[in-house]
Amino acid sequence: MYQFLDSDSTRKEKRLIWAVNRSIMENIGFTLKKSGKKSKSHWDLFRRLLGIFRILLKITGFYKKGYGNAKTIKINELTLNFPNLPDAFNGFRILHLSDLHIDSIPGFAALIIQKINQLKFDTCLLTGDYRRDINGSFSHILKPLHILSKYIQTPYGPFAVLGNHDTYLMAQYEKQSGMELLINESVEIIKDGEKILITGTDDPFNFYTETALLSLETKGYDFKIAMVHTPEMAKVASKNKYDLYLCGHTHGGQICLKDGTPLISHQFEGKQFNHGKWNIGNMTGYTSSGVGVSGIPIRFNCPAEITLLTLTK
Ligand SMILES: [Fe+2]
Numbered sequence: 001m002y003q004f005l006d007s008d009s010t011r012k013e014k015r016l017i018w019a020v021n022r023s024i025m026e027n028i029g030f031t032l033k034k035s036g037k038k039s040k041s042h043w044d045l046f047r048r049l050l051g052i053f054r055i056l057l058k059i060t061g062f063y064k065k066g067y068g069n070a071k072t073i074k075i076n077e078l079t080l081n082f083p084n085l086p087d088a089f090n091g092f093r094i095l096h097l098s099d100l101h102i103d104s105i106p107g108f109a110a111l112i113i114q115k116i117n118q119l120k121f122d123t124c125l126l127t128g129d130y131r132r133d134i135n136g137s138f139s140h141i142l143k144p145l146h147i148l149s150k151y152i153q154t155p156y157g158p159f160a161v162l163g164n165h166d167t168y169l170m171a172q173y174e175k176q177s178g179m180e181l182l183i184n185e186s187v188e189i190i191k192d193g194e195k196i197l198i199t200g201t202d203d204p205f206n207f208y209t210e211t212a213l214l215s216l217e218t219k220g221y222d223f224k225i226a227m228v229h230t231p232e233m234a235k236v237a238s239k240n241k242y243d244l245y246l247c248g249h250t251h252g253g254q255i256c257l258k259d260g261t262p263l264i265s266h267q268f269e270g271k272q273f274n275h276g277k278w279n280i281g282n283m284t285g286y287t288s289s290g291v292g293v294s295g296i297p298i299r300f301n302c303p304a305e306i307t308l309l310t311l312t313k
Contacts, residue, residue, distance in 0.1 A: 001155055001189075001190050002155075002188060003187065003188045004187050005186045014183075014184070015171065018168070018183055018202065022207055025206075026135075026167060026168060031207070033206075033208050050296060057296070065300075066255070066299060069303070069304075070104075070297050070298050070299045073115050073306055074306070076308070077307075077308045079312055080310070081313070085223050085311055085313040086223060087194065087313065088191040088193065088194040089223065091310060091311070091312060092123075093121040093123075093308060093311075094121065094122065094225075094309040095116065095121040095307070096306075096309055097125070097306060098127040098129070098246075098288035098290050098305075098307075099128065099248045099290030099292050100112070100129065100291050101165065101290075101294050102130060102148070103131055103132045103140060104294060105292070105293070109144035112148060112306070113148060116151050116306065119306075121152075122156050123154050123156040123158065123159070124152035124157050124158035124159075125225075126160040126179060127248045128163025128164070129163035129165040129229065129248065129294070130170070134165050138166075138167060142176060145177045145178070145179075146176060149179055159179065159180050159200060160179040160200070161182055161200040162181070162183065162203050162207075162229065164230075183201075184214070186215065186218045196221060196223040196225065198226075199227070200226075201215055201226070201227070201233060203230070204230055204233050205229060205230045205249060219241075223244075224240075224241065224243055225246065226245045228245065228246075229247060229249050230248075231249070231250075231270070231287055234247075234283070238283040242283050244283070244286075245280075245286070247273075247288070248287060248290050249287075249290075250265065251293065251294070252287075252289030253275070254293055254294075254295070254298075255300045255301075256300060256302040274287065275302075289303065289304065
């Protein structure tokens with residue numbers, strides 16, 4: 001079972017304040033990172049380059065191959081060892097899904113379900129980016145998300161955080177989508193009388209606020225997991241003695257050279273955070289390459305990923 005740290009009424013109050021704040025940021029296009037206000041020029045240039053790149057791929061015939069790659073999802077299974085893991089959670093399995101961008105490829109939910117059906121897990125944690133675009137409508141993703149959610153229900157979840165492609169308006173469909181949203185808040189997972197903590201923050205890539213920072217200061221647990229869309233809060237989480245940090249956002253580069261080096265990356269703070277397992281102090285982090293794709297629906301040398309993490313003591 002699971003239990004939120006705040007009461008229902010406190011959660012509602014905090015959610016309302018968050019929604020007002022994020023709606024203002026979204027509506028006036030005020031994007032904020034931990035390091036300060038972002039420039040929008042980089043994204044505009046990136047979009048123009050993508051348009052040219054798409055034409056080149058189609059002319060050269062690479063588009064079809066890349067599209068096929070994007071539809072081929074790999075399951076990455078990892079075992080992570082933590083000496084301080086409560087006994088009841090020894091062998092606890094987390095299905096980590098990031099960057100679904102579920103509308104980028106027609107019928108993508110069915111492809112994901114086909115993969116998930118083969119797996120056994122105790123909870124599912126989703127680290128943001130549910131639609132393809134960064135603005136506009138999202139009603140078309142509610143149905144595929146709801147269908148997918150039926151396959152990830154467990155007594156301990158699923159839990160989800162928002163990414164930079166998601167809007168605050170999605171939060172009102174939380175129940176309909178079948179996932180519990182963690183927006184700068186924590187939940188206790190309780191198993192055989194023992195507890196671990198999961199904290200989820202709002203997206204720090206575009207919508208950083210100090211509330212996200214404060215939510216990662218939750219103390220008093222033997223084992224803590226942070227769920228954040230990007231790796232940007234990793235140092236904060238490590239400083240606050242989180243044990244595991246799950247994120248995505250990078251898509252692993254999505255289009256990479258043969259050695260895995262991304263052609264273009266949105267990850268500027270540390271190459272190690274681009275994809276896979278990393279460490280800061282005693283904290284283990286994992287950046288998923290993402291299940292879905294954005295921009296152009298193709299992948300090269302960077303498989304789409306569903307991650308199955310087994311926690312051991
Ligand atoms: Fe994404």
